[in-house]
Amino acid sequence: MTTHTNGRPPEAIYIHIPFCTNKCFYCDFNSYVLKDQPVMDYLRALDREMEMTVQATPPGVIKTIFVGGGTPTVLKPDEMAYFLASIRRHFPQWDEQIEFTMEANPGTTAPDKLAVMKAGGVNRVSFGVQAFQNELLSGIGRIHDVDDVYRSLENARAAGLDNLSIDLMFGLPNQSVDMLKQSIAKALELKLPHYSIYSLKVEENTLFHTMFNKNQLPLPSEEDELQMYLLLMSSMEAAGYNQYEISNFSKPGMESRHNITYWRNQDYYGLGAGAHGYVKRQRHVNVKGVNPYIEASKSGLPRLNAFEVTEPEAMEDFMMVGLRLREGVSDEAFREQFGKSLLDIFAKPLHKMVNAGLLEHDGGTYRLSKQGILFGNDVFGEFVGALTEV
Template sequence: MSKKGWGIYAHIPYCVKKCAYCDFVSSAVGTSASVEMEDYAAALRAEILREALPLRARWGDVTTVYLGGGTPTALPAALLTQILATIREAAGEPLECTVEANPGTVDEEYLAQLRVAGANRLSLGVQSFDDRLLCAIGRIHTAEEARAAVRAARAAGFDNISLDLMYALPTQTLADLRRSVNEALALAPEHISVYGLIVEEGTPFAAAEAAGRLALPDEDAAEEMYDYLMAELPAHGYRRYEISNFARAGYESRHNLGYWQNVPYLGVGAAAHGYIDGVRWGNETDARRYIRAIHAGENVRTPEDAERTATNAMEEYAFLALRTAEGIDEADFCRTFGVNIDDVYSSVIEQQIGHKLLCRAQGHIALTAAGMKLGNEVFAAFLQEK
């Protein structure tokens, strides 16, 4: 077994409808989608069998599995459960198996099939409980459908549910956000993720902003929303364990923690990314080309860091670990790179502690509350090859 275990990320590049803010690799389901989705599921299962079996032989059963997208639940339940079955066949029984879902694509029957197939954690992309805002950002579900999805998940046997919420949405006010948070808390999920809207290049929101038609909250209003979330969620028992993630004790996302703690993971599917033996790669992004390549037995990976140096690896380790509340484990840094962190970053650490953005205690170096808010500035300070 890899000392930290290992994970699998499987990408499902389909959605019922693309959201106005989304720049992830996915496409809206069209008239020919059912045939393509069947072909895609077959190719994905073939890649899983090809790539996961050797890793299981090296490291034992997979530790975590995450099906993301896109919208995995845009697939018919039969296809998604086949993918889950293939993962179990090739990689064993994970401790945690998460499936992302859009509330508008699931019911109790669908979720019950996922639960029987081995999924034990559900991540629901709610984003807001305000129907006006949901419509404005292009979501296909309503607030009531989000509530119904949580009820259905409980009835199907899920006892580990995460809800995604967004803030700083167009025309959103603090009062709007408060209502959504109260609705989320009333559903008592085990985990809540919160994301501030980022207008990404190439999205409908980017076009609207360029045309002066996107009424975003100003910086002060967005910061007020952020501060509210950072205070409100811990007050209700959700510990902030990563910059954007809050959980009840014991319900932190094992899979996502793996990303930030340098745990190896296999990425499968079109546009999936992986990290094995210190090498990061991205898969072919076009679903049809991916299907053809897998069926032809061809390589679908492109290395992302062919010129990666030891310095790059240390930089990456530092800013990923700093996303978590625990921060950098100094002993693990030394084990990983063979040097003490002060031999590399002493001046940066002292500077950021002086700015009250980092703190140091019990063998860990972590962001302060102010550092969490200004995380990108701190991460940039750890880049040696600027």
């Protein structure tokens, strides 16, 4: 049994900035409205966590960094500069081809901030656009409008940041198939290298959940939602984008390398309030609240909990996240992590899903079929607990 992927130290970092200008109606992420928050204290606590983390598990050459949130770009330029210098200090060795992504909201990226980001090593920006209709945006609690989207992308390009991605959503309240069609057309006109497209999930502890329970959330029908997804896939393919993962589309070679780290079940550091990490077969979750996180990091790693991932669980995770990728899972990669063959472990669910036409395989590689993409969750479900039945 290997201690972690290929016995190499982690080469990927996720960092969480939990502040937002406001809370969106669908959001259940660990995020807090910025007003009156101790931002610098938080960034200092993050600096301490980085220091303790690299002492406990020294890093390799860093290949990907992803800063998510919240909205990391609500940091002021001087706060942003401090934060980026922290990263560089504790993780000094970067791959020449590093992918350093920061999430941003349209309207929070003035030229002076983008200049600080670029100087600090950020080379990829992912904008949460969600839709190209102002009435849909206000209906989900976004505070930007469509003009902000164009201005933000223009500012990013002017700062020399060309590796840009936008998020779109479908299945939104009052969204029609036609509205999504317009959004896709407007998104594709931007000729970006990458698009992420997610369906709305009504999560607990959100305003939408409350409205849903009161029958006040006018969601599209299941039939319309399926039409939306099919439209998405065909439009993206026609425009020359690969669907390299269930929700992600890119020009060849422009896939998000950071997310591929997760989908290949490889190690990554998780830093910041509420962040998850996976290092040496151990998963951890950090303390979630801003002030509790700041306090906890004064006396040690700010863990909410940490637990060993057993080999059977790691194998199930490998299948569930790996099958999200269009390239699928390979026997070779499975052997590399576990020293066993895929068929030794998962013959039953693999044969069942191939016979159902939801998985296809060539040689030792299994991937979702076109039909399988539409029923991904059913396929992944076959591997949950598959090993406890043996």
